[in-house]
Amino acid sequence: MDRIEEGKQFRRHLDEARRGESDALAEVLLAYLPLVRSQAFSLSGGDRYLQEDLSQEGLLALCRAVQLFSPPRGSFGAFAKVCVRNAMISLLRRRPPEEAAEEERLEKASPPQLDLQEIVEGRERLQRAVHLLSDAELMAMDAFLETGGVASAAQVLRWPRKRVDNALSRARSKLRDAGLGPI
CATH class of the missing domain: 1.10.1740.10 (RNA polymerase sigma factor, region 2, helix turn helix motif)
Incomplete structure (x- = not known):
């Protein structure tokens, strides 16, 4: 800080x-x-x-x-x-x-926790996804996941809503094309 x-x-x-x-x-x-x-x-x-x-x-x-x-x-x-x-x-x-x-x-x-293999596979998928996305797409995705909405993500990032929406759309498309699906 x-x-x-x-x-x-x-x-x-x-x-x-x-x-x-x-x-x-x-x-x-x-x-x-x-x-x-x-x-x-x-x-x-x-x-x-x-x-x-x-x-x-x-x-x-x-x-x-x-x-x-x-x-x-x-x-x-x-x-x-x-x-x-x-x-x-x-x-x-x-x-x-x-x-x-x-x-x-x-x-x-609660149901049993994930086993070590599932955790490792999830982490590997996440790392592949991070390398696929641009900085803007990662920032938009992070803000969207934190705030729960495109408008609030745009407000947090101080970007136009359309820019956030486009970045999220590109990120979803890249993840889908890479076969990574939801992370």
């Missing part, structure tokens, strides 16, 4: 966000979204619902971090990382024991 902070524009966004400007806050949140997602993923233990809860808690913590940050005390990236992680850990500690027990029961009742 230190690379992000180097720019004057980021510091300006941070200052504006502290003054309550929502567009600037959105820029800061967008810049640190990968940090929030990676922390949520590492703490969720593979539970997608918990990962979503942790991500939401992390974004709230990031908003609080913007307000509480004091530039003379260090970098915003380090402060944000600590705030996000602590908020997620606090959420995990607040979870009622019966909720955790219910999740364990559901995990035991």
Whole structure:
């Protein structure tokens, strides 16, 4: 995150966000979204619902971090990382024991996990797919999978909707032609 902070524009966004400007806050949140997602993923233990809860808690913590940050005390990236992680850990500690027990029961009742061969084959298919697609197609695919829609992917990427739609269409066509199907 230190690379992000180097720019004057980021510091300006941070200052504006502290003054309550929502567009600037959105820029800061967008810049640190990968940090929030990676922390949520590492703490969720593979539970997608918990990962979503942790991500939401992390974004709230990031908003609080913007307000509480004091530039003379260090970098915003380090402060944000600590705030996000602590908020997620606090959420995990607040979870009622019966909720955790219910999740364990559901995990035991779930179908068996993929065997190692299936995991390796899936990873190989994914690697082949990544090499087939251009950077724009990968970015469009990633944004589409994260947001769930073409319009929202276009908004995240700040591209025209038609550009995202075309990139997704090309990506689907390349994957289909290569026999990779859904990944």
